[in-house]
Amino acid sequence: MSDIAVIYDPDKSTFSWSVTKPGLTQDAGLETAVLLSLFSDRIAREDDVLPSGDDRRGWWADVYSDIEGDAWGSRLWLLSREKQTSETLRRAEEYASEALQWLIDDRVVSSVKCTAQIIRTGVLGLTVVMTRGKNLSTKYRFETFWKNGN
DSSP: OOEEOEEEETTTTEEEEOEETTEEOEEOSSHHHHHHHHHSBOOOOTTSOOSSTTOOOOOGGGGGOSSTTOOOSBSGGGGTTOOSOHHHHHHHHHHHHHHHHHHHHTTSOSEEEEEEEEEETTEEEEEEEEEETTTEEEEEEEOSSOOOOO
């Protein structure tokens, strides 16, 4: 089974579909699933501090989930105005792991390890390593999706 391939442009912080002749590129791996899971906005919990206003965001189709309380996306957006501290890095790892937990629950992968680090002022990096089976792991690195807190 494959998905339409999504491509992330770190210089513009944008996403687009990959197009090749005669149509859209297919992604038989996990990259599209990881990108959509991490960079779609999960609804904020009641106790989350919102960066601005009272918009808790979230994906509209969560209300139709077969599993009560199931939510799509990540809460990484909550950190958009945070300072670059060890607490922010811890929360980034927590939010990324939460967003990718469904891959473990659905037995797509056996483990997910998310590591956040400050790349330079204003840029948070996120590394995701997923293990399939005993020896097969896939690593994704996102470096420039965050350009706010200092």
